[in-house]
Amino acid sequence: MFISGYGARALVAATTVFVTFVQAKGPCDSEIYCQGDLLHAIQMAKLYPDDKTFVDKPTLKPPAQVLANFAEIGGANASREALQKFVNDNFGQEGSELKSVDLTELDANPPFLNNVSDPTLRAFGKTVNGYWSTLVREQDYSTLCNGCVSSMLSLKYHFVVPGGRFRETYYWDTYFTIEGMLRSGLKDLTRSSIRDLLALVDLYGFVPNGARVYYLGRSQPPLLTLMVKIYYEHTKDAAFVAAALPLLQKEHAYWQSNHLVNVTKPDDSGVVQLSRYIVDTDQPRPESYTKDYELAHNATTDPDIQARIYADMAAGAESGWDYSTRWVKYPLAPTDRLLYGIHTRQVIPVELNAILYQVELALDSFVAIANSSSSSIDYRGLAQNRRNAMYSMFYDQPSGLFYDYILDEHQRSTILSPASLWPYWSFGASGEGGASQPHEGGAWANVAFSPVSRILGNSPGGFPATLYNSGQQWDYPNAWPPLQYVLMQAALITGHTDLATQLAQTFANSVFCAWYKTGGSIPGILEKLPNTTDTGHMFEKFDSTQVGKEGSGGEYTVQAGFGWTNGILIWTLDTFGKSLVAPVCPAAMYKTVIALIAALAVAMAEHEAAAAAAAAPAVTVANAPAGVPAVPAVPAAAPVAVPAAGAAGVVVAAAPNGAKPAATGSSKPAADDKKSAASPKAKPSSASPKESANASSSEAKVAKDENSAMSSATANINTSLAAVVLALTAGAFSALY
Numbered sequence: 161m162f163i164s165g166y167g168a169r170a171l172v173a174a175t176t177v178f179v180t181f182v183q184a185k186g187p188c189d190s191e192i193y194c195q196g197d198l199l200h201a202i203q204m205a206k207l208y209p210d211d212k213t214f215v216d217k218p219t220l221k222p223p224a225q226v227l228a229n230f231a232e233i234g235g236a237n238a239s240r241e242a243l244q245k246f247v248n249d250n251f252g253q254e255g256s257e258l259k260s261v262d263l264t265e266l267d268a269n270p271p272f273l274n275n276v277s278d279p280t281l282r283a284f285g286k287t288v289n290g291y292w293s294t295l296v297r298e299q300d301y302s303t304l305c306n307g308c309v310s311s312m313l314s315l316k317y318h319f320v321v322p323g324g325r326f327r328e329t330y331y332w333d334t335y336f337t338i339e340g341m342l343r344s345g346l347k348d349l350t351r352s353s354i355r356d357l358l359a360l361v362d363l364y365g366f367v368p369n370g371a372r373v374y375y376l377g378r379s380q381p382p383l384l385t386l387m388v389k390i391y392y393e394h395t396k397d398a399a400f401v402a403a404a405l406p407l408l409q410k411e412h413a414y415w416q417s418n419h420l421v422n423v424t425k426p427d428d429s430g431v432v433q434l435s436r437y438i439v440d441t442d443q444p445r446p447e448s449y450t451k452d453y454e455l456a457h458n459a460t461t462d463p464d465i466q467a468r469i470y471a472d473m474a475a476g477a478e479s480g481w482d483y484s485t486r487w488v489k490y491p492l493a494p495t496d497r498l499l500y501g502i503h504t505r506q507v508i509p510v511e512l513n514a515i516l517y518q519v520e521l522a523l524d525s526f527v528a529i530a531n532s533s534s535s536s537i538d539y540r541g542l543a544q545n546r547r548n549a550m551y552s553m554f555y556d557q558p559s560g561l562f563y564d565y566i567l568d569e570h571q572r573s574t575i576l577s578p579a580s581l582w583p584y585w586s587f588g589a590s591g592e593g594g595a596s597q598p599h600e601g602g603a604w605a606n607v608a609f610s611p612v613s614r615i616l617g618n619s620p621g622g623f624p625a626t627l628y629n630s631g632q633q634w635d636y637p638n639a640w641p642p643l644q645y646v647l648m649q650a651a652l653i654t655g656h657t658d659l660a661t662q663l664a665q666t667f668a669n670s671v672f673c674a675w676y677k678t679g680g681s682i683p684g685i686l687e688k689l690p691n692t693t694d695t696g697h698m699f700e701k702f703d704s705t706q707v708g709k710e711g712s713g714g715e716y717t718v719q720a721g722f723g724w725t726n727g728i729l730i731w732t733l734d735t736f737g738k739s740l741v742a743p744v745c746p747a748a749m750y751k752t753v754i755a756l757i758a759a760l761a762v763a764m765a766e767h768e769a770a771a772a773a774a775a776a777p778a779v780t781v782a783n784a785p786a787g788v789p790a791v792p793a794v795p796a797a798a799p800v801a802v803p804a805a806g807a808a809g810v811v812v813a814a815a816p817n818g819a820k821p822a823a824t825g826s827s828k829p830a831a832d833d834k835k836s837a838a839s840p841k842a843k844p845s846s847a848s849p850k851e852s853a854n855a856s857s858s859e860a861k862v863a864k865d866e867n868s869a870m871s872s873a874t875a876n877i878n879t880s881l882a883a884v885v886l887a888l889t890a891g892a893f894s895a896l897y
Contacts, residue, residue: 201235217311491575622704
């Protein structure tokens with residue numbers, strides 16, 4: 161059955177209900193979801209914290225009726241309250257045209273688990289493997305009325321969503337997701353996901369950013385051909401490659417015609433062609449409407465400059481790095497004004513060209529696999545030309561790194577990011593020697609990877625997107641799973657196995673500890689943390705400065721799910737699992753310290769009670785008041801060993817009655833005063849009044865000395881315990897923060 165959304169007209173379920181759709185062949189012109197007074201009024205009213213909420217809602221009435229109802233409430237002049245009621249009456253729940261899928265293909269014990277030595281990580285991998293069933297969706301328009309519309313693009317097959325606010329399939333996410341799906345044995349689901357993207361190419365000529373009508377004006381990093389490549393490597397399905405080839409060639413032609421730019425070499429020795437992210441629009445992004453509108457209007461009153469900002473913001477979203485100092489003219493500008501200087505279309509990005517280099521070589525191999533004689537394009541020649549152009553424009557010989565080229569500045573950028581190492585993966589994966597070898601006097605790969613090792617040594621949560629702490633999500637301190645994957649691939653393919661393993665361990669630590677901190681547990685292996693009510697989150701990004709902390713910044717709150725994190729973790733466990741060990745997470749350390757503090761507090765309370773009892777005068781036959789029964793003297797308390805912070809153990813013993821306590825820290829026992837102990841068989845005293853008075857005075861002095869010594873001992877214990885607690889707490893929190 162063909163299930164439809166925008167771009168087609170289809171029978172829904174088994175009924176005769178027809179759904180009307182906008183036939184969108186280019187950028188969306190929907191007056192509900194993409195542009196016009198209705199969209200502007202609702203988004204600027206800020207009815208929802210996230211602009212994406214409204215544009216993800218299907219209509220409850222046909223579009224013409226929705227627009228008429230909008231006009232009736234005053235259109236662009238309607239009050240906020242009227243707009244909220246209008247939305248409630250005319251739109252359904254976002255995501256209601258999707259439903260979960262029973263993933264019968266899922267293997268509870270996929271083969272990749274055999275490559276994981278650590279039992280805790282193996283159990284964690286098995287747990288994450290089970291998450292696929294929570295992220296698989298299919299479209300279901302049976303809930304829509306006759307003629308009602310949704311912003312969803314039509315997808316015929318099952319697909320995986322990233323999670324959270326991302327309720328649809330996304331282009332470049334899918335590559336990293338299927339790296340894990342294939343290792344989970346989900347070959348049919350992988351095939352379906354790829355076929356959905358191929359169908360979008362067939363309909364629109366390219367893969368949109370995501371499967372929404374408001375994404376039709378832009379794409380994302382073109383990884384579809386590489387998805388087919390890794391699918392073929394796992395299945396050897398040559399027929400699938402042959403069927404996909406014409407559509408993959410169609411997508412490549414789109415990138416060649418829409419994103420290619422001529423660039424003059426720095427030495428003026430000629431012109432080369434390279435690709436960039438570029439979007440033709442003069443409107444805010446519908447899913448981030450208020451962000452774009454307010455940015456442009458705060459930056460300038462010039463409509464032309466506002467239009468430029470809209471286009472560069474859209475191009476930044478096309479890059480997948482939305483947003484980063486890589487795309488701005490002034491990376492040190494204040495956070496609230498950083499994006500005033502966005503100029504994405506002036507940046508020739510390293511990773512886009514590295515990807516297209518791999519795409520062109522893959523297409524060359526696919527032509528051979530498909531035994532196709534219909535292609536007259538020399539893809540290998542295109543790849544070689546692109547590689548040479550990349551060395552001319554991006555390569556910094558002293559450092560061995562590749563940097564973006566800035567068109568309007570006629571120079572390379574100085575911003576280091578994982579993209580600077582991306583060509584090492586692309587060139588090495590080509591099997592043509594790669595950039596790991598000296599190239600025309602260039603630096604060796606170990607020179608290029610030295611900053612990776614150094615930065616990673618100070619980044620326990622992963623390698624940051626850049627070193628600029630701008631407040632944007634694709635900058636410091638965020639560590640993104642796809643970027644960790646690229647660095648691992650680049651390090652592996654250039655022989656930096658130890659560094660690749662370190663990257664893998666760091667990534668696994670972050671994912672595992674963030675999941676554990678948010679309630680993750682494994683029956684019989686890992687106990688759930690107290691005071692956690694959830695079951696563990698897989699986050700889209702992480703904080704590079706801390707183990708197990710989710711990332712932050714950007715246009716929306718951090719999302720959980722999460723497709724590419726799950727996929728890259730499974731790939732990491734499969735690739736490096738023999739060398740990885742389960743981390744001791746800060747949350748677990750905190751739990752241990754809290755338990756130790758509680759135990760020390762109990763010990764302190766018990767000792768204080770014993771000390772107080774030992775210091776109190778005994779009620780004996782000789783001094784018992786009338787009517788109070790005599791009781792034996794309080795026995796000596798047992799010694800309490802308390803380790804002083806930063807020193808050897810200190811033992812303080814509660815002294816027997818009539819004896820002075822041992823000096824703090826001394827191993828010499830207290831002197832025995834045999835005469836001070838009262839004996840039940842002792843004869844009545846025959847001492848003279850003077851002797852009795854002297855004895856009473858002596859006893860009072862001894863009691864005073866005892867109380868003084870006991871108070872001093874208790875104070876020493878309290879001080880020592882406090883020091884231990886302080887030291888342990890400081891150590892725990894330094895590990896945490």
